[in-house]
Amino acid sequence: MSQFENVTLIKEANIYFDGKVTSRTVLFEDGTKRTLGIMLPGDYEFSTSLKEEMEILAGNLDYKLAGEDWETIEGSGVFYVPANETFQLKVHSVVDYCCSYLTE
Amino acid sequence: MSQFENVTLIKEANIYFDGKVTSRTVLFEDGTKRTLGIMLPGDYEFSTSLKEEMEILAGNLDYKLAGEDWETIEGSGVFYVPANETFQLKVHSVVDYCCSYLTE
Numbered sequence: 064m065s066q067f068e069n070v071t072l073i074k075e076a077n078i079y080f081d082g083k084v085t086s087r088t089v090l091f092e093d094g095t096k097r098t099l100g101i102m103l104p105g106d107y108e109f110s111t112s113l114k115e116e117m118e119i120l121a122g123n124l125d126y127k128l129a130g131e132d133w134e135t136i137e138g139s140g141v142f143y144v145p146a147n148e149t150f151q152l153k154v155h156s157v158v159d160y161c162c163s164y165l166t167e
Numbered sequence: 168m169s170q171f172e173n174v175t176l177i178k179e180a181n182i183y184f185d186g187k188v189t190s191r192t193v194l195f196e197d198g199t200k201r202t203l204g205i206m207l208p209g210d211y212e213f214s215t216s217l218k219e220e221m222e223i224l225a226g227n228l229d230y231k232l233a234g235e236d237w238e239t240i241e242g243s244g245v246f247y248v249p250a251n252e253t254f255q256l257k258v259h260s261v262v263d264y265c266c267s268y269l270t271e
Contacts, residue, residue, distance in 0.1 A: 064177055064178070064179055065177075065178045065179070066175050066176060066177050066178055066194075067175065067176045067178060068175045069173055069174075069175075070173075070174060070175075070176055071170050071171065071172045071173075071174075072170060072171045072174055072176055072193060072203070073168055073169075073170050074168070074169045074170055074171060074203065074224065074265060075168055075169070075224055075225070075263060076203070076205055076224070076225075076263045078205070078261055078263065081261065082205060082207050082261035083207075085189070085205045085261075087191055087203055089176060090170075099176070099178065099180070099191055101180055101182070101186060101189045101205070103186050103187075103207075120178065120179055120180070121179070121180075157182055157185065157186035157189075159179060159180040159182065161178060
């Protein structure tokens with residue numbers, strides 16, 4: 064088990080796709096933000112404003128960045144989505160993830 | 168939006184009922200623990216070890232404590248479950264909750 068210390072946690076959840084994707088917002092002392100979330104099986108499309116690091120803590124999915132081929136993550140892994148881009152996911156199991164919003 | 172400050176957040180999610188119920192564990196400076204969770208529609212049964220305060224942040228459900236009648240919460244509300252007891256839930260919408268584990 065890993066953990067974040069001395070953080071601020073927004074109590075209310077972020078809820079998308081009728082609850083199939085949900086997350087909690089975590090604010091860090093250095094001003095950065097992450098979300099810890101769950102995705103249930105399904106196909107999803109998301110858009111970024113900042114660059115995002117998507118760390119898969121558990122679960123299996125395929126992801127597709129704009130202009131790229133589909134890639135697969137099984138169990139754990141990381142991928143990066145440029146700022147102001149749309150990306151697609153095919154989620155095959157319950158996925159536990161941590162999304163970091165990068166200022167570059 | 169309300170928030171918890173100066174907390175420790177366990178990164179990995181707690182996942183139950185094939186992802187229909189998930190939560191994150193939050194540890195407080197005073198040694199107490201809470202979980203922030205999501206329940207999707209369905210019928211569930213849980214058991215407590217410590218006394219629990221179940222704060223419904225959003226959503227609609229019915230709950231039944233041992234030996235009591237069914238009660239309804241719509242939108243927001245709180246109920247308490249004694250230690251070492253089983254309780255039942257009928258969740259009618261996506262429910263966002265905060266569970267506090269009380270030492271009495």
